[in-house]
Amino acid sequence: MNRTEATAVWGFGNPVGLGTLVKRELVRTLKVINQVIWPPIITTVLYVLIFGLSIGSRIPQIQGVSYAAYLVPGLIMLQVIDATYSEVSSSIFQGRFMNSIQEMLIAPMSAVEMVLGYVIAAVLRGLLIASLVLMVGALLVHTLPRNWPLYLLVTVLVATLFCSLGIIFGLLAEKFDHIAVLTTFVITPLVFVGGVFTTMRFMPPLIREVSLANPMFYMVDALRFAFTGTGDVPLAVSLGTVSALTVIALAVALRMTALGVKLRV
Amino acid sequence: MSANGSVPALKIEALSKRYGEFLAVDDISLRVEAGDFFGFLGPNGAGKTTTINAIVGLASITRGSIEVFGHDNVRDWRTSRTLIGLAPQEYNFDRYLSIRDILIYQAGYYGLRPREVRARADELLERFGLTSKAKETFVKLSGGMKRRLTLARALIHQPRLLILDEPTAGVDVELRIELWALLRELNAGGTTIILTTHYLEEAESLCRNIAIIGNGRIAAMGPTEELVTQHGPATLSVTVDRAVETLAPALAARGARRDGDPRTLYFDGLSPAQIAPTLAEIEAAGYAVENLEFRRANLQDVFLELVRR
Numbered sequence: 031m032n033r034t035e036a037t038a039v040w041g042f043g044n045p046v047g048l049g050t051l052v053k054r055e056l057v058r059t060l061k062v063i064n065q066v067i068w069p070p071i072i073t074t075v076l077y078v079l080i081f082g083l084s085i086g087s088r089i090p091q092i093q094g095v096s097y098a099a100y101l102v103p104g105l106i107m108l109q110v111i112d113a114t115y116s117e118v119s120s121s122i123f124q125g126r127f128m129n130s131i132q133e134m135l136i137a138p139m140s141a142v143e144m145v146l147g148y149v150i151a152a153v154l155r156g157l158l159i160a161s162l163v164l165m166v167g168a169l170l171v172h173t174l175p176r177n178w179p180l181y182l183l184v185t186v187l188v189a190t191l192f193c194s195l196g197i198i199f200g201l202l203a204e205k206f207d208h209i210a211v212l213t214t215f216v217i218t219p220l221v222f223v224g225g226v227f228t229t230m231r232f233m234p235p236l237i238r239e240v241s242l243a244n245p246m247f248y249m250v251d252a253l254r255f256a257f258t259g260t261g262d263v264p265l266a267v268s269l270g271t272v273s274a275l276t277v278i279a280l281a282v283a284l285r286m287t288a289l290g291v292k293l294r295v
Numbered sequence: 296m297s298a299n300g301s302v303p304a305l306k307i308e309a310l311s312k313r314y315g316e317f318l319a320v321d322d323i324s325l326r327v328e329a330g331d332f333f334g335f336l337g338p339n340g341a342g343k344t345t346t347i348n349a350i351v352g353l354a355s356i357t358r359g360s361i362e363v364f365g366h367d368n369v370r371d372w373r374t375s376r377t378l379i380g381l382a383p384q385e386y387n388f389d390r391y392l393s394i395r396d397i398l399i400y401q402a403g404y405y406g407l408r409p410r411e412v413r414a415r416a417d418e419l420l421e422r423f424g425l426t427s428k429a430k431e432t433f434v435k436l437s438g439g440m441k442r443r444l445t446l447a448r449a450l451i452h453q454p455r456l457l458i459l460d461e462p463t464a465g466v467d468v469e470l471r472i473e474l475w476a477l478l479r480e481l482n483a484g485g486t487t488i489i490l491t492t493h494y495l496e497e498a499e500s501l502c503r504n505i506a507i508i509g510n511g512r513i514a515a516m517g518p519t520e521e522l523v524t525q526h527g528p529a530t531l532s533v534t535v536d537r538a539v540e541t542l543a544p545a546l547a548a549r550g551a552r553r554d555g556d557p558r559t560l561y562f563d564g565l566s567p568a569q570i571a572p573t574l575a576e577i578e579a580a581g582y583a584v585e586n587l588e589f590r591r592a593n594l595q596d597v598f599l600e601l602v603r604r
Contacts, residue, residue: 043373050403058391129387133448136351136381137404138373295314295354 051147118196
């Protein structure tokens with residue numbers, strides 16, 4: 031590639047700039063609050079009522095909890111993933127499309143500061159969404175995490191992972207449509223077959239093997255561990271996989287921002 | 296280009312920028328002294344915006360170097376960027392923020408806390424006639440207000456070098472004159488200004504020094520006055536009461552020529568001081584002057600001459 035790193039952008043020297051970006055992203059979220067706050071609550075209530083409490087009442091306990099309670103961690107992941115990926119990717123894509131991202135690009139902000147700004151905002155947004163779903167779960171099926179640090183850790187990791195993917199696809203997308211491709215064809219199907227609704231133990235052996243290649247399975251399994259204290263795979267495996275994926279995606283997002291891919295010409 | 300020993304506001308050395316096979320900027324070197332009002336002219340696609348993008352960090356540099364007040368814009372990019380304020384040609388405001396917040400957040404990206412810049416933001420809004428719109432988003436602004444906001448935003452962090460890409464494109468005459476006054480005032484206050492423009496009268500009226508760029512290369516550079524006199528001489532045309540049959544020797548010595556109309560004489564390259572003696576010689580040769588026109592060359596002549604080459 032005939033591209034020099036647009037600027038030596040690995041430094042960390044503008045905390046105010048970083049804070050400004052975090053604030054800007056949160057302001058943006060508040061401006062579109064109807065797309066952010068209500069959908070996860072309503073969707074979760076519907077899932078818990080229909081799958082959990084009506085159909086689920088005919089299903090025996092899984093991992094020592096009722097089916098409705100079993101659902102909650104998966105639903106949290108579903109919403110956190112959706113909220114972080116779609117918000118970040120559309121924020122970056124709009125910034126590129128309307129050139130408003132140049133306000134940051136001409137300022138003394140490094141790639142680290144920019145990526146960290148998006149990540150911090152996404153984590154805060156993710157934690158907010160997670161608590162909303164958690165509240166629904168607590169009210170309707172009386173379930174809460176037993177292991178709060180693990181719950182927080184997994185939520186933060188997953189928010190960071192999907193924020194990084196949001197940055198990557200927000201940079202690569204040539205039209206708004208491209209952003210939806212990942213959601214529609216990859217994220218949603220993988221989450222649905224990734225153990226949100228059922229344990230792998232209920233699945234035929236072949237599908238069980240295939241599921242092990244599904245990254246979403248490890249996220250759901252790790253978070254569920256925080257609720258039930260047990261999982262389909264050992265915690266070290268699920269948490270290790272999620273951490274590794276997060277580190278890789280974050281590194282790619284950082285590298286692309288530092289190179290100025292589709293940002294600096 | 297008087298190298299007076301002080302650090303120049305901008306020093307570009309052997310800058311080239313390549314996009315694949317296309318060489319957008321081809322080995323440009325230039326120097327803009329601190330405090331200057333510098334015009335960067337050229338036809339569309341000549342490489343003006345590419346050069347600006349390279350200065351502010353929106354484009355990577357293929358070869359060469361750029362220094363802003365002595366700070367290399369790659370090695371010392373934070374300082375270099377802090378010293379520059381950019382008013383881009385296209386509106387690129389954040390549409391999730393109010394007008395006032397656009398200024399405050401832009402300052403934030405430059406590392407300034409809101410409490411440090413609130414007063415300055417309000418002052419700029421007042422100065423640029425935007426106070427009544429402070430709480431609106433930019434889509435509610437008129438074209439002229441958007442232009443003024445571009446300028447206010449570029450100034451929020453008190454840059455020492457202000458770069459304006461086509462600051463008066465699509466702006467009506469009244470606002471253009473208003474913007475010119477603002478720019479002169481800023482320059483008088485010590486801000487170095489570089490502008491690109493399509494309006495040559497704008498460059499001629501505002502800029503002390505000019506570079507003309509064509510096909511990615513600098514075609515001419517120097518003080519505006521010098522460029523104009525050097526490349527486009529002035530012409531005096533005198534219409535007399537009857538056809539001029541033979542030129543008197545004194546008139547021939549002054550370079551008189553005829554062109555079409557037998558009653559009109561043309562003198563090229565005259566300075567204003569030579570007009571009166573020339574007219575006296577015409578009358579001494581027995582002609583009565585009926586009409587005369589003195590046309591100084593302007594930047595447009597220079598521009599066309601250089602760009603057509």
